[in-house]
Amino acid sequence: MSEVLLTKDGRPLHQSLARALLRNKIRALLLIAPLLIFLVITYVMPIFSVLYKSVNNDVVYEIIPQTAQQLMEWEGDADTAPPEEIYASFATEMLIAAKAREHGRLGVHYNKDISGLSSKFRKLGRAIKKWDFEDGQSFKDKFVELDEFWGKPDTWAQLKVYSSPYTMGNFARAVDGNLTVDGFQMRPENERFLFKLFVRTMGLSLFITIMTIVLGYPVAWLLANVSTRTANLLMIMVLLPFWTSLLVRTASWRVLLQDSGVLNSLFQWANEKVPFLFNGAPYELMYNQLAVVIAMTHILMPFMILPMYSVMKTINPSYLRAAKSMGATDWTAFWRVYFPLTVSGIGAGAILVFILAVGYYITPAIVGGTDGIFISNSIAGYLKSNQGLGAALASLLLFIVLVLYFIYDRIVGVDNMKLG
Amino acid sequence: MKKTTTLLAVLSLAFATTATAEVKNLTLVSWGGAYQASQQKAYSKPYGAENGIKFTWDESSSEAVNKLRTQAESGDISWDLVDVVAADAIRLCDEGLARPVDADSELAAAPDGTPASKDFGDLIVSECFIPQIVYSTTWGFRNDIAEWNGNKPSTICDIFDVKKFPGKRAILPGAVSNMEWGAYCAGNKDVYESLKTKEGQQAALDKWSSIKDNLVFAASAADVPQLLTDGEVVMGSTYNGRLFSLIAESGAKNVEMLWDAQVFDLDGWIVPAKLPAEREAAVMKFVKYATDTQRLADQSKYISYGPARNSSAPLVGKHADLGIDMAPHMPTDPNNAKNTILTNYEFWADYRDDIDAKWEAWKAQ
Numbered sequence: 001m002s003e004v005l006l007t008k009d010g011r012p013l014h015q016s017l018a019r020a021l022l023r024n025k026i027r028a029l030l031l032i033a034p035l036l037i038f039l040v041i042t043y044v045m046p047i048f049s050v051l052y053k054s055v056n057n058d059v060v061y062e063i064i065p066q067t068a069q070q071l072m073e074w075e076g077d078a079d080t081a082p083p084e085e086i087y088a089s090f091a092t093e094m095l096i097a098a099k100a101r102e103h104g105r106l107g108v109h110y111n112k113d114i115s116g117l118s119s120k121f122r123k124l125g126r127a128i129k130k131w132d133f134e135d136g137q138s139f140k141d142k143f144v145e146l147d148e149f150w151g152k153p154d155t156w157a158q159l160k161v162y163s164s165p166y167t168m169g170n171f172a173r174a175v176d177g178n179l180t181v182d183g184f185q186m187r188p189e190n191e192r193f194l195f196k197l198f199v200r201t202m203g204l205s206l207f208i209t210i211m212t213i214v215l216g217y218p219v220a221w222l223l224a225n226v227s228t229r230t231a232n233l234l235m236i237m238v239l240l241p242f243w244t245s246l247l248v249r250t251a252s253w254r255v256l257l258q259d260s261g262v263l264n265s266l267f268q269w270a271n272e273k274v275p276f277l278f279n280g281a282p283y284e285l286m287y288n289q290l291a292v293v294i295a296m297t298h299i300l301m302p303f304m305i306l307p308m309y310s311v312m313k314t315i316n317p318s319y320l321r322a323a324k325s326m327g328a329t330d331w332t333a334f335w336r337v338y339f340p341l342t343v344s345g346i347g348a349g350a351i352l353v354f355i356l357a358v359g360y361y362i363t364p365a366i367v368g369g370t371d372g373i374f375i376s377n378s379i380a381g382y383l384k385s386n387q388g389l390g391a392a393l394a395s396l397l398l399f400i401v402l403v404l405y406f407i408y409d410r411i412v413g414v415d416n417m418k419l420g
Numbered sequence: 421m422k423k424t425t426t427l428l429a430v431l432s433l434a435f436a437t438t439a440t441a442e443v444k445n446l447t448l449v450s451w452g453g454a455y456q457a458s459q460q461k462a463y464s465k466p467y468g469a470e471n472g473i474k475f476t477w478d479e480s481s482s483e484a485v486n487k488l489r490t491q492a493e494s495g496d497i498s499w500d501l502v503d504v505v506a507a508d509a510i511r512l513c514d515e516g517l518a519r520p521v522d523a524d525s526e527l528a529a530a531p532d533g534t535p536a537s538k539d540f541g542d543l544i545v546s547e548c549f550i551p552q553i554v555y556s557t558t559w560g561f562r563n564d565i566a567e568w569n570g571n572k573p574s575t576i577c578d579i580f581d582v583k584k585f586p587g588k589r590a591i592l593p594g595a596v597s598n599m600e601w602g603a604y605c606a607g608n609k610d611v612y613e614s615l616k617t618k619e620g621q622q623a624a625l626d627k628w629s630s631i632k633d634n635l636v637f638a639a640s641a642a643d644v645p646q647l648l649t650d651g652e653v654v655m656g657s658t659y660n661g662r663l664f665s666l667i668a669e670s671g672a673k674n675v676e677m678l679w680d681a682q683v684f685d686l687d688g689w690i691v692p693a694k695l696p697a698e699r700e701a702a703v704m705k706f707v708k709y710a711t712d713t714q715r716l717a718d719q720s721k722y723i724s725y726g727p728a729r730n731s732s733a734p735l736v737g738k739h740a741d742l743g744i745d746m747a748p749h750m751p752t753d754p755n756n757a758k759n760t761i762l763t764n765y766e767f768w769a770d771y772r773d774d775i776d777a778k779w780e781a782w783k784a785q
Contacts, residue, residue, distance in 0.1 A: 101693075104514020108769075115774040119766055122514065190622075193781035260651050287636055370637050370783040378780070384486075386773065 047398070054391035057167045059109040063102055064093040068163040076157040076181075086156070087139035091128065098125040112386050113162050113169050113179070120149055157181040170392035194378065194393065198400070201375045204292060205357035211297040212304035212353050213346055220305045220345075224312035242302040250363045253295040257285040257367070287369025295367050300356060304349035311345030347412050351405070358401060443702035445474045449502040452479035454665070458722035459503070461740070463710040473706070484508060488517045488692060497692050500703040503552070506545050506686040510765050513548035518690040519700070520547040526704055528712035530731035539713070539729045543686055545765050550711055551688040551728035553719065556751040556760070557597040558682035560648055560663040561655040562587075564674045576681035576759075577605040579655060582631050587654030590636045590647045595779035596768060597657070597683040600761050602627040604681055612764045621775060625782045637783065648675050660751050664724035668744060679756040685763050686728065726752030 005013040029036075060068050067090040074082050097103040107121025127146050143150035161179050162169055169179045176192035177184050186192070219238065223231050241249060256262045259282045267281035285291060315338065323333040364374040375397060382390030408414070448464065450456040456477060464475045480487055484504050491497045504512065512518040521527070523544055527536035537544065543551040561573055567586050578585055579601065591598055602624030603611045614620030628635070636653055638644050644658035645666040660682070666672050689707055691700065709715065716727035717735035724746060727733065736747050747753050751760075 101513075101516030104511075105516070108511065108514060111770060112773050116770045118514075118769040187777070190625075190785075191777050191781045193777075193784040196784050258650065258652055365639055385776070 050391045051395050052391075053387055054170050054395045055166045055168065056388070057163070057165060059106060060163050061165060063097045063106045064090065067093055071156065071160045071163050074156075074160065076160045077153065079153055081140065081151055081153045082156045084138055084140055087143060091131070091133070091139045091142070094124060095128050095131070095133075098128050101125075103128075110159065110162060112388070113173075114158050120147060123147065124150075154181070167388075170388040171396070173389050174392040174396050194375070197373070197375045197378055198396070200289075200371075201358055201397075202400070202404075204289060204296075204372075204374070205354050205360075208293055208296050208300060208357050209304075209350050209354045211293065212301050213350065215297065216301055216304040216308060216349070217342075217346075220308035220312055223305070223309045224315075225317075238302055238305050241298070246299065246362060249299055250295055250366045253291065253298070253367055254286060257291055257294070259284070259286065261286070286367060287372065289368070289372045291367040291369070292364050292372040292374075295363050296357060296360060299363060300353045303352045303356060307348040307352065308342060308345040311342055311348075315341050343412075351408060354404075355401060358397070443699050444472065445476060446500045446699075446703055446706060447476045447478060447498060449478045449480050449484060449499050451481045451503065454723055455661070455725075458719050459710075461722055462719040463706075463715055467706055467709055473702070485511055485517075488512060489515070491692070492517050492694075497695060499692055500695065500699055501707060502690050502692065503687065504690055506549060506551075506688065506763070507765055507768060509549040509688065509690050510546045510769060512690055513546045514769075517693055518548035519693045519695070521550055521691065523550075526708065528708050530713050530729065532731065534731065539731050541730065542762070543728050545686065548690050549686075549688050550690070550707060551686050552711060552716065553687050553723075553725035554684055554728055554752050555687060555725045556660045556682035556684050557592065557657055558660050558663070558751070559655055559657045559678040560644070560666070560675050561585075561678055562648065562651070562674055563676050565654050572676070573655065573678050574680065576601055576678070578678075580605050580627060580631055582634050585654070586634075588634050588636050588652065589631065590638045590644050590653040590656035590658075592641060592644070592657060593637045593639070593783075595772075595775050596763065598628065599624050599775060599779065600683055600763075601681060604761070611761060612767045615767070615775070616771065621778060625778065628782070645675075648672075660749075661724050664749050668724070668739070668742060668749060677756075679751070680759050681761055682751055682756070683761045683763055684751065687725075688728065720746050720750065724749040726750040 007013055007016045009016075067086060070086045070089060071082070074086060076082070094103060097106065103121050103125030104118075107118040107125075110121070111118035124143075124146065131142060140151065149155055158181060161181060167179075172179045172184055174194055176195045177186050179185075219234070223234050223238070226234070254261070258264070263285060264282035267278040267283065271278040271281050285294075319337055319341070320333050323337045324330070328336065358374075359376055360374055361376045361380060364372055365377050368374070368377075375393065379390050379393045379397070382393060384390075405414075448459075450459055456479065460475075460477070467473065468475055478499065481503050484502050485508050488497075488499070488502065491499070502518075509518065513520070523537040523540065524535045527540075527550065529535050530539045540551050543554070545551075559573070559576070559579065563572060565585075565587060568584070571584060573579065573581075573585055579589060599615060599621070600611050603614050603620060606614075606623040606627040608614035608620055608623065615624065636647065636656075638647065638656070638658070641658045641662055644653075644656040645662050647653045648656050648666065649672060655678075660677070663675070663677055667675055667677065689711070691703055691707065695703065711729075713729055713731045714735065716729050717732040717737070719725075720727055720732075720736045721738065721740040727736065733750075733752060736750060738744060739746050748755065751757065
């Protein structure tokens with residue numbers, strides 16, 4: 001058996017080494033600690049709180065904890081009303097809630113999934129304060145006397161669905177479904193739109209990404225291959241819009257594209273001079289998907305050009321010369337030698353543009369009309385009116401982006417991505 | 421032990437002195453812009469001058485519900501009086517975040533002695549709500565469209581007549597008001613009863629489908645006047661105050677109002693629940709003053725929203741800067757209010773989520 005190596009102070013060498021390494025690690029950690037704490041507070045925690053909001057059902061357990069628990073244990077079916085004890089604890093807890101004026105909050109909460117409950121709870125809250133709890137009449141009768149609604153087994157079966165400690169109801173709605181007594185069901189055709197919005201957001205974002213590649217590639221090539229002076233001038237032209245406020249750029253597209261806008265006036269003027277030219281002007285260029293694609297392609301262009309440019313800048317021009325000197329045509333030299341070298345830049349730009357586009361809000365809201373809005377516009381709307389659903393949509397979007405990122409990593413490889 | 425008692429005594433004494441100290445500063449929450457300015461001129465300036473009270477204004481009305489929730493959770497309520505739309509007032513009242521107000525004992529009676537509850541009438545839509553103004557969502561149209569052959573839309577259902585009145589229409593993006601008009605023009609005069617049923621909702625949507633190709637969905641209420649001015653649309657619906665500033669203040673001669681079936685909505689005050697007693701007393705005193713007959717009429721000098729009291733209507737005068745008669749621009753003026761729909765808040769509280777989903781789905785189709 002070999003002897004354990006000791007350091008000068010008599011400790012085994014590997015222990016000393018481990019300790020020194022640990023100290024270094026701690027020092028490094030302390031250095032990044034401010035950033036780390038900042039990220040946890042401003043980024044990780046909000047994300048988890050949104051995830052939590054999408055499944056949380058705390059309101060129910062704050063106001064009627066016992067009733068909710070009994071409901072969960074109750075073997076609900078569509079034919080028998082719940083036992084008296086559920087009515088009794090519901091009455092007791094609703095009385096407390098009504099006195100604290102919290103009954104309405106519960107009604108609003110349930111009403112998100114079961115229409116009409118808001119006013120039922122409001123009515124109940126007004127009435128229950130006048131009930132005589134000791135008169136021997138069964139609570140069920142009291143409830144039925146107030147409103148037959150409370151006597152229906154179906155009412156309670158539905159309440160049971162939405163009274164679990166954590167609810168999937170928001171996610172069900174986020175994909176145009178509904179939790180019912182019989183489990184998950186799709187909503188009727190004429191009430192589905194969120195799934196469509198997801199598909200549209202993904203589709204348009206992908207299209208915008210492709211457009212920025214197609215249009216940005218030559219620009220990036222020019223930037224990398226002309227004289228420094230011209231390149232600087234070009235670079236300013238790329239960056240100038242980048243420095244302009246997003247809102248201003250979007251609004252200017254509106255000025256350009258609307259029915260009486262600059263472009264359409266031009267088309268109409270041309271049509272007057274040469275009748276067969278631009279027949280049918282003014283065209284609908286605004287408040288549709290076309291407008292979103294045009295405006296967002298322009299706005300996101302720098303995010304594509306800059307990574308491509310910085311990669312192209314590092315490609316040695318002698319590669320192309322070498323290829324040509326060995327007999328390659330211009331096209332072969334470009335396609336077999338130059339282009340593969342730029343893929344890492346395209347990859348970096350593409351993922352930047354795509355992820356930014358998926359979460360875009362202002363531009364679709366202003367120029368998109370109804371068929372151009374994105375899922376984020378819906379999320380923003382719901383975060384005001386129905387936080388749970390808004391949170392579920394946001395979580396879903398996050399999840400989809402993560403999956404796409406994973407697929408992207410598999411196909412293109414994230415390690416291949418270069419920002420310069 | 422003794423020390424603690426002394427400390428407690430000193431502390432309670434300190435609290436007692438602050439409690440009896442007069443409240444010199446009230447924090448009011450409103451919407452900013454021309455509307456808040458009208459409140460300042462009509463209510464808070466004269467009151468402050470008389471009573472030596474300073475007002476701090478917070479322009480947070482649009483987020484009032486969420487912010488009040490947060491304040492209530494932390495127990496530190498920094499607002500004294502909050503201007504909200506009626507629907508928000510009902511929600512805040514339901515959630516126990518607003519204080520119930522007894523109209524007859526806590527608000528001023530009309531000059532002729534009519535108790536406040538009668539003077540406000542139906543407009544007290546919640547026990548916490550102190551009505552202030554009536555505004556409406558209504559239509560403006562261009563009067564210089566050649567294809568209309570000199571015709572002008574005169575009833576709400578002319579909106580749906582694209583043969584007689586070709587051109588695009590701008591509407592607000594939400595379901596409220598639009599569903600009412602759809603139902604009304606689909607022939608269901610009892611708008612809310614019909615909208616409670618699936619068939620009624622579908623009929624309203626079908627009515628809109630008939631002119632969907634002619635619709636532009638405005639991103640916000642401020643967009644509509646712009647679209648009308650630019651000639652992007654020939655008609656547009658938005659809040660009457662927006663159309664008033666286009667027609668009267670910026671003097672657009674080619675836009676007119678269509679008041680038929682305007683949808684009334686209310687805006688008013690709520691007092692946050694659980695205010696400290698002395699602040700509550702101070703704010704109740706102010707709100708009694710600010711919602712009396714004369715003050716509500718005064719506000720209409722500065723903005724074209726109708727006073728919520730019956731007794732204020734005869735006192736509506738001229739615009740303070742433009743010098744024009746305000747009465748014809750008021751949604752509550754008898755000539756404009758021949759046929760109106762008052763937003764049914766109870767209905768929307770119950771059916772909002774359902775109808776919103778249908779409306780959005782219909783828009784996306």
